[in-house]
Amino acid sequence: MRDACSIWSPSPFLRWVLLPGLLLLGLVIPVSAITMANDPHxxxxxRWGMPLTGIPDLTxxxxxxxxxDxxxxxRPPVYADIPVDSVLLSTVDAQFARVTIRYSSAQAHKQVLQYLERTYGAIERLPGQMMRGLNQQYTWRGPDTEISLTYEANRDRGFIFIESRNLAPRFQDRMSDTAE
Known part of the structure; x- marks a missing residue:
């Protein structure tokens, strides 16, 4: 007679569910972290940390x-001379800490990715690595700045977060303090 433990033993579960799921996830979400060549600060x-109040070009x-925010x-929203949907600059405790850029279309994604690689460092492409998928995520890290790119192919949209590595964590801290 079989008991519940023998029916749900780890080896068949790992073999038929978990392992294929992890392999599929690896194909769908390529993630890379690149050391930034030129930190923009x-x-x-x-510059990170400066107040944005009173700057006439911003609303x-x-x-x-x-x-x-x-x-x-x-001015129409552009990033690196590429038309985008929006460019949002954010401060936390009156200090400039984050830029959020939203864009749509595979063409814009290709241009943005080329610009980021040219400016901040090339993505290491390993043999057999999948550069396309439902979701693509790339990160460039410098001493003061982190740039994260996420592209959702099924929705044909992308997001770029350019953040101060020192100030950006305060967004989460302040939201959890005030439930905003």
Whole structure:
């Protein structure tokens, strides 16, 4: 007679469910971390930690107790001369800490990825590594800046987060403190 433990023994479970699931996940989500070649220490002329209040080119889009989000005023959203859906600059405790860029289309993704590789360092492509998938994630890390790129092929949209490595963790800290 079989008991419950023998029916659900780890070896068939690992062999038929967990292992194929992990292999499939590895094909779907390629993730790379690249050491950044040129740390920008901010975004454009804005350096990490500086206050963004009173800058005439920016307009406030959302304001909370500890965070303020800004967009560029009277200018279409672009990143590296690539048209994008939005560019949002965020401060935490009045210090510039993050840029969030949203874009759509595979063409924009290709241009953004080429720009990031050219500017911050090439992605190491290993033999057999899949560079396409339902979700692609890449990260460039510098001493002061982390740039994360996520592209969702099934929704044809991408996100770039350019963050201060020192200040960005405060977003999570402040949200958990105030439940914003």
């Amino acid at each position: 901010g975004y454009r002329e804005f 406030v889009t959302r304001e909370n107790t500890h965070t303020i 800004y967009e560029f005023r009277d």
